[in-house]
Amino acid sequence: MKSSALPIRLLAVLCLSALLSACGGNGSSNGSNSAPSGDTIKIGIDLPVSGADASIGIPTQNGTVLAIEQAEGKGLPGGFHLKADALDDAVQGVHSPQQGASNTKTFISDANVLAMVGPFNSNVARAEIPLTNEAGLVQISPSNTADNLTKGPDAASLRRSNPDTNTYFRVCAIDSRQGLAAAQSARKLGFQKTYILDDNETYGLGLANVFETDFKQLGGTVLGHDHITKNQQDFKALLTKIAANHPDVVFFGGTSSNGGGEIRKQMFDAGLSKVAYLGGDGISDQQFIKDAGVTADGSYYTLAAPNTQKLPSAQQFVKDYQKRWNSQVGPYSASAYAGTQIIIAAIVKAIKDNHNKMPTRAQVLKNVAATKNFDSPLGPIGFDKDGDSTSPVISFWTVKNGQQAFVDQVKLKL
Amino acid sequence: MHNVLQQLVNGLSLGGIYALIALGYTMVYGIIELINFAHGDVYTLGTFFSLAILGLLGVSNQLHGTPLVIDVAITVIGAMILCGLVGVVIERFAYRPLRNAPRLAPLITAIGVSFILENVMQLWRGPSPVPFPQVFPNPAWVVGGIEIQAKQMMVILFAIVMMVALQLFIYNTKLGKAMRATAQDRDAAQLMGINVNATIALTFLIGSALAGAAGFVSGVYYQSTWFFNGFNAGLKAFTAAVLGGIGNLAGAMLGGFLIGLIEALANLFPNGNQWSNVVVFSVLVLVLIFRPSGLLGESLPEKV
Incomplete structure (x- = not known):
């Protein structure tokens, strides 16, 4: 009797494995060298939005998405469309450097992603900076505060692929x-x-x-x-x-x-x-x-951010945020919004400089690095040579x- | 000295939880020589079941008098029954079909079941910690400067009562005798008319029910739970079972208390907390090398 049950079991196993491989099939098939196509520009978002980190990760992501939606609403030069590509770096409810690195690779392999926002946690940043540094993809973190991401020999080792290029910026204090x-x-x-x-x-x-x-x-x-x-x-x-x-x-x-x-x-x-x-x-x-x-x-x-509710420059943002998300602003929502605005401004400038053609990652990176006195809800923001904010507030x-x-x-x- | 005694109390109550989990490990190993890696997750499931039952009863915080006794009893017994049933189901579908397969096969399904349970709990109650209500008041007694809390007493008493009850069951009842016979020689037991499948299922029922009890106790003790807690707790309880002599009930209890004590006493040293896991698992390695049969285990005659 046993032998007759075997084919059925085999079939069941085959069905299951087919199902699983179908689920896992949407991996990155784009090579990193393929040119961007169409008129869509994507901004990658890597934040922890499930589990114990979600209560702070989601409002942060909301800030980023709001900035992207507003820019898309106003329209970009050259008829380009702006889209958020949001991924979760929490595994089993806790931020994970491995997952962050894997998300970053997904962004890098998608030629339409010209910049990314994130990560939220400093240990995740340590896993991501070498990747964006190698690929020349600019990233702005709303909330990483560890000193050794931008300062000292530790930071230099993160930039080992291109020691002279910095792709990592942050709008918070250290x-x-x-x-x-x-x-x-x-x-x-x-x-x-x-x-x-x-x-x-x-x-x-x-x-x-x-x-x-x-x-x-x-x-x-x-x-x-x-x-x-x-x-x-x-x-x-x-x-x-x-x-x-x-x-x-x-x-x-x-x-x-x-x-x-x-x-x-x-x-x-x-x-x-x-x-x-x-x-x-x-x-x-x-x-x-x-x-x-x-x-x-x-x-x-x-x-490592100001109290948004008390900040005169943030009042419009707070109103827009509450209207869009129907919830209170999170501790790093305004920081994420400001960081995303800097990225969008850099993209817009790059499109114009490129005569309304699709800009490159290098152009966006150059524009972000040159940010000075950028008018944001947090007040004027600029970056120093390490990529740190020149006007940090605590x-x-x-x-x-x-x-x-x-x-x-x-x-x-x- | 005062510090040492206070850490002893902490260690004993932590050890009580490990001991309750270790009992289930050791029972299952004793009867079918399988390390049931899903056991730690059944323990966490016990906390979630308790939480669900307390929710159904509408219990929030700090009960007194009769409602306390009734509600807590319903919760403990309910969690034990549910976990016991889960254990039986796991045995029926993940282990019994592989009873005569090579030893590695059920070990791998055990790990698979562990992952399934973890993810089911994550889907059920989410991936972040879930608070557990303080179901009874928690007075503390101070004896010679050492503070002992009601919930610490509860953990220790729970563990000891459960072990004694189990010991009595196994050595004084017919079903217990059947379990011992099955553990000694499955084929001979079957020839003597013992329903081996039912006996093994019973072992899983009892072992998993104990994990359910441990789950309730840990919920009360920590006032929170997390779907992934069972992984660490399971590993430590497994270490406890090996330390005491796997297959030996009193040994599991002793091992559980010892592991709890080692973990707590590690804090007497600078940076001890960081090293406590290293110490606990070093103990596992040392025991496996120098006394593979454990502290109370007897070296069994070779099975042919």
């Missing part, structure tokens, strides 16, 4: 400023002793190290510095150890998707319920409040009654 702002704000709130945690990622570790140095320099005491591990669920033992050191504030360098909210929640089980919690923009998302629940109150965080926030509450625009004492 962590050497964000960490300093966090340290200054913590001292201003009267915190004397801190215990530092980080998630061991490019962003989290870098920010925690800056905070540690600056907090000490401002006369504070750093009781210790520990790293959490990937997918860690139990922080109780670690927090018990921290409680024994009696800090005034626990600093966390990392993202909500790596346990930012869970740590805050478990602080209440480990005798740290009266101790403040401070983080960077990694916990500036709604996911943090969702994960930490009622314990989110009494947390503080910095944001704001300081807290959580009150389960809501994000603006404290201050930080004026750095450098």
